[in-house]
Amino acid sequence: MNEGYVKKSGEELSIDDFAKLAELYKNFSDPTRLRIIIELASGALCVQRIARRLGMSQSAISHQLRVLRGARLVKHEKEGKKVTYSLDDEHVEDILKVGIEHVRH
Amino acid sequence: MNEGYVKKSGEELSIDDFAKLAELYKNFSDPTRLRIIIELASGALCVQRIARRLGMSQSAISHQLRVLRGARLVKHEKEGKKVTYSLDDEHVEDILKVGIEHVRH
DNA sequence: TAAACATATGAGCATATATTCATATATAGT
DNA sequence: ACTATATATGAATATATGCTCATATGTTTA
Secondary structure (H helix, E strand, O other), X not given: OOOOHHHHOOOOOOHHHHHHHHHHHHOOOXXXXXXXXXXHHXXXXXXXXXXXXXXXXXXXXXXHHHHXXXXXXXXXXXXXXXXXEEEOOHHHHHXXXXXXXXXXX | OOOOHHHHOOOOOOHHHHHHHHHHHHOOOOHHHHXXXXXHHOOOEEHHHHHXXXXXXXXXXXXXXXXXHHOOOEEEEEEOOEEEEEEOOHHHHHHHHHHHHHHHO
16 A cells, blocks of 8 residues: 655645645546637637537637636636636646546546 | 647547547536545545535535546445545556646646 | 443534526627 | 626525433443
8 A cells, every 4th residue: 555645745734735636636527618718728719619629609618717717727818809718727638637537448 | 730649649539539538628627526536636635525525515515526427437336334545547647647747837 | 231432423504616598897809 | 788698696495413301222330
């Protein structure tokens, strides 16, 4: 049995760390946000384009992008009347990779 | 920019896959469940022991273990009146590792 | 058998979440 | 200036979630 990789790799996690960690995973715990992230993994997209690809309302997507923005998982850039979103965290894809492998068995 | 690791590594994810993936991450989106998992990463524990370590009620822990059981992330074994829980998924620690690194910067 | 201990679970409640709808703001084109 | 387009956001609502409390079930010990 593992002797605890958490302690091995540094200090213990504080209660606050657990809250932050949970907060991080919460971003991936909704299908819509996941789909947005996966779309952005292939390249930057503007809001309506994401909405169209996902077959969802502009508002719903905008609300979720706000969440992802708050978590600093995506960044945005204004280009005229459009706002282009892209991934803004090197770890995002690493985190997803393991999960996707898991789902695929 | 990445050309899409999702497509690279196999077929596309279906809507159902996204639901499953979200469901997987949901398990890690709560501090209590995260703490339980981290505790179990160091070895098997019975319910009350987890409860005492986390300073939470037996009921609260039992409810969360039920969730983790449903997700097949933990397994349980009855030993007399105690029930011992342990991790039951090779991917669990891999998923957590990336997240923990992220939280630690 | 009775009492103590360990766990599981249903009901209830407070809070969080995801979406829709309406609307505000800003930019571009006519 | 007017209209169309793109995005953001507050309010409302329906649903999900996490915990407590009470209690049921099962096991060990006196």
